[in-house]
Amino acid sequence: xxxxxxxxxxxxxxxxxxxxxxxxxxxxxxxxxxxxxxxxxxxxxxxxxxxxxxxxxxxxxxxxxxxxxxxxxxxxxxxxxxxxxxxxxxxxxxxxxxxxxxxxxxxxxxxxxxxxxxxxxxxxxxxxxxxxxxxxxxxxxxxxxxxxxxxxxxxxxxxxxxxxxxxxxxxxxxxxxxxxxxxxxxxxxxxxxxxxxxxxxxxxxxxxxxxxxxxxxxxxxxxxxxxxxxxxxxxxxxxxxxxxxxxxxxxxxxxxxxxxxxxxxxxxxxxxxxxxxxxxxxxxxxxxxxxxxxxxxxxxxxxxxxxxxxxxx
Amino acid sequence: xxxxxxxxxxxxxxxxxxxxxxxxxxxxxxxxxxxxxxxxxxxxxxxxxxxxxxxxxxxxxxxxxxxxxxxxxxxxxxxxxxxxxxxxxxxxxxxxxxxxxxxxxxxxxxxxxxxxxxxxxxxxxxxxxxxxxxxxxxxxxxxxxxxxxxxxxxxxxxxxxxxxxxxxxxxxxxxxxxxxxxxxxxxxxxxxxxxxxxxxxxxxxxxxxxxxxxxxxxxxxxxxxxxxxxxxxxxxxxxxxxxxxxx
Numbered sequence: 001x002x003x004x005x006x007x008x009x010x011x012x013x014x015x016x017x018x019x020x021x022x023x024x025x026x027x028x029x030x031x032x033x034x035x036x037x038x039x040x041x042x043x044x045x046x047x048x049x050x051x052x053x054x055x056x057x058x059x060x061x062x063x064x065x066x067x068x069x070x071x072x073x074x075x076x077x078x079x080x081x082x083x084x085x086x087x088x089x090x091x092x093x094x095x096x097x098x099x100x101x102x103x104x105x106x107x108x109x110x111x112x113x114x115x116x117x118x119x120x121x122x123x124x125x126x127x128x129x130x131x132x133x134x135x136x137x138x139x140x141x142x143x144x145x146x147x148x149x150x151x152x153x154x155x156x157x158x159x160x161x162x163x164x165x166x167x168x169x170x171x172x173x174x175x176x177x178x179x180x181x182x183x184x185x186x187x188x189x190x191x192x193x194x195x196x197x198x199x200x201x202x203x204x205x206x207x208x209x210x211x212x213x214x215x216x217x218x219x220x221x222x223x224x225x226x227x228x229x230x231x232x233x234x235x236x237x238x239x240x241x242x243x244x245x246x247x248x249x250x251x252x253x254x255x256x257x258x259x260x261x262x263x264x265x266x267x268x269x270x271x272x273x274x275x276x277x278x279x280x281x282x283x284x285x286x287x288x289x290x291x292x293x294x295x296x297x298x299x300x301x302x303x304x305x306x307x308x309x310x311x312x313x
Numbered sequence: 314x315x316x317x318x319x320x321x322x323x324x325x326x327x328x329x330x331x332x333x334x335x336x337x338x339x340x341x342x343x344x345x346x347x348x349x350x351x352x353x354x355x356x357x358x359x360x361x362x363x364x365x366x367x368x369x370x371x372x373x374x375x376x377x378x379x380x381x382x383x384x385x386x387x388x389x390x391x392x393x394x395x396x397x398x399x400x401x402x403x404x405x406x407x408x409x410x411x412x413x414x415x416x417x418x419x420x421x422x423x424x425x426x427x428x429x430x431x432x433x434x435x436x437x438x439x440x441x442x443x444x445x446x447x448x449x450x451x452x453x454x455x456x457x458x459x460x461x462x463x464x465x466x467x468x469x470x471x472x473x474x475x476x477x478x479x480x481x482x483x484x485x486x487x488x489x490x491x492x493x494x495x496x497x498x499x500x501x502x503x504x505x506x507x508x509x510x511x512x513x514x515x516x517x518x519x520x521x522x523x524x525x526x527x528x529x530x531x532x533x534x535x536x537x538x539x540x541x542x543x544x545x546x547x548x549x550x551x552x553x554x555x556x557x558x559x560x
Contacts (some may be wrong), residue, residue: 030560050428061560068404069397069559085404096401102394111327112395119320159398199491 018047018081020167020198021066025075028061028222035061037222040076043200045166048193050213050230051202052215052304058222059202060098063171066200067096079167091120091163097156097170105145109136109155118161130158135184149176157185159162168192170201174208186212205305218307225307243279243293254286256280268292317403317412323385324416331420332384334378335427341378342428346435353560357445363453367436369522371428372464373494376516379421379465380489383472386413387550388482396511410551411479414470421469425461429454460519463536467543468493471512474546478553515539 015281021043022056028036036058045051051057064070066077068084069207071074071241080093088091103112131137132153139147153176160168166191174182189212191200209216209230216233218225226233244267255262255269261280262269268291271279276293283290346367350357353366390396403409433454440447462530472489481486493513501508508514509529518535531536 063560064560067401069400071556071558090404091402093399096398098397098401099394102397104389104393104395106328106330107324108327111323115320115323115327116398116402118317118323121316128511172359236404 004211018128019043020080021169021200022078023062023066023075023295024077025070025224026062026065026077027074028058028070028072030067034105035222036065036072039219039222039223039224040075041217041227043167043198043217044215045196046193047214048189048199048201050116050132050209051200052206052209052216052217053202053204053219053221053225055204057219058088059204059219061222062219063096063098063169063200063202066095066169067098069098072302079169082217089120089163089166091116091122091165093163093165094167094169095160095163095165096168097153097160097173100149100152100156102159102174103152103155106143109151110140112155113162117162120163122162124164126164130161133161134158150178150181153177153181162270164196167198168200170231172202172204174203174212175206182208212297218304220307241269241271241274241276241279242292242294242296243271243283243284243286245289245290247288249270250286251283254282254288257286258282270296314411317408318415319403320399321412321416321445325420330389332392334382335420335424338378338424338428338430340373341374342371342431345374346432346531350436350439357362357440357447359446359448361448361450361453362433362436363450363457364522365432365436366522367432368429368457368520370459371432371461372516372520374520375421375425375428375452375465376468376493376513377490379424380472380475380484382417382421382424383434383469383474384476384479384482384485384489385472386417386469387476387554388480388485391480391483396559397479398436406554407551410547412537412552414473414547417469417473418466421465422462423465425463425465426458429458429461438490447511451535457520460532460536464516465517466516467514467539468512470543474543474548478546480557481506508536512539512542515542 019042023042024040026036026039027034029258039058039062051059066079066084079087084090084094103197107115110127113130113202117124117127126251128137131140134157136151136154139151143268144152147155153173157173162169174185176184189201193199193214201212213230215227215229217234218228242265243251248267252262252269255271260271260274263270276295280290280293327425349367349370355379381433387396399409400406430466437449475489479488496506497511497513501514509518514529515535515538518529519532519539521532530538
């Protein structure tokens with residue numbers, strides 16, 4: 001955890017030991033809205049656990065309850081076996097990044113971190129270490145109000161890393177990072193987990209999460225939809241076939257006649273519960289030329305949309 | 314508590330906010346003192362410096378700006394979102410409140426000291442220009458300085474509590490300034506018997522300068538009373554913060 005470079009994905013073979021985060025029956029209502037509804041899950045050390053859900057699904061509220069910022073109406077949230085507010089040295093246990101903007105814009109990045117370092121009894125030398133780690137040393141003396149979105153995220157990450165914690169809780173950390181930054185974050189989290197740390201990282205960007213996480217927790221409307229390894233979650237979905245023809249209308253007719261339910265997808269169609277063999281045969285019998293016939297593996301994104309009703313409200 | 318105090322002190326030191334407020338204390342007290350002396354028909358010859366109405370201006374200026382400093386202690390953090398890392402670093406919210414009260418209180422005490430220094434200095438210049446002889450009792454002036462430091466600290470504690478209870482910065486600032494500058498005078502006008510027990514009445518008692526012949530408590534009683542107002546405000550603010558969801 002002291003360098004920015006990593007040696008590639010280092011997936012944990014087994015996750016031993018007790019869970020780093022345990023959430024049981026967590027519930028929070030804001031007025032008439034139930035933001036989090038009887039939510040239970042665990043996060044294991046050695047894993048990057050993605051926390052997925054559409055905007056407004058209750059991700060941020062859950063993370064805030066984990067960090068003692070929001071008091072649950074029911075249930076419990078424990079980090080390293082204790083409620084957050086009972087941790088003796090919270091900065092050494094948990095590093096958190098919740099909002100892009102969480103600093104006084106008139107304070108320099110370095111001074112922002114020094115304020116937090118002082119509160120946790122950490123040295124100013126540690127501040128310079130984390131600034132180097134996130135690549136913010138050059139901008140450290142400038143007022144943080146002038147930082148770009150990506151720099152703000154890096155400053156937030158630096159504050160999360162200050163106490164050299166065992167658990168990272170990050171809310172949409174990739175938000176605003178450029179592709180290089182996202183790649184760095186991914187490798188960093190992999191290395192962090194590879195060294196035995198636990199990571200709970202939320203996102204509504206599924207493609208990003210598919211590359212970043214070992215395991216995902218999917219919630220929608222405050223409820224747990226699914227928890228499992230990325231491969232497991234996507235395996236639950238159906239694989240589909242993509243087929244296209246220069247004679248699009250003839251292909252559609254032939255498919256419908258053969259009992260398929262073709263879903264329009266750009267130039268071609270998507271078919272569920274179909275095999276290439278059968279579709280090829282149908283097309284040949286109908287005399288329709290085929291320009292494309294490919295199996296499409298369900299992505300995490302597809303699985304996610306199926307689980308959350310297309311993410312629509 | 315050592316860590317939290319150090320962190321709050323750094324918050325104060327790393328922006329110019331507190332310097333701006335201190336500058337305002339000096340400027341407003343200086344202008345106010347000059348205005349009071351220039352606009353007064355009173356015969357000042359032989360007067361004791363520490364008993365001048367100049368320091369009535371100073372008490373109001375210190376009250377207003379100490380309350381502003383206090384209100385901003387929490388509401389700035391809400392406004393900028395830094396309350397999240399603050400409470401993540403220090404989940405024991407009572408410690409955060411206590412550190413803010415202590416550090417902002419110390420700064421506001423300096424407001425009081427500066428107000429007395431500027432008030433005395435401007436008065437001396439005015440008297441010198443106008444050839445009026447006044448008595449400068451160093452001990453009395455020092456005592457006034459100490460009293461004003463207490464008032465600054467107490468008003469800032471009231472402000473910290475108001476900021477914590479109200480939460481919204483603009484509402485808390487407008488409300489507390491209206492109270493200090495207008496509302497308490499109105500209460501005094503309509504219910505004079507109550508006014509001496511209010512924070513402003515207690516503050517006047519501490520410095521022993523009753524505006525318009527208003528009756529005030531003994532200085533020691535006034536000091537205890539305004540300290541109590543500060544304590545009540547902080548306790549109320551702490552209770553509110555304990556229950557507040559930082560959502």
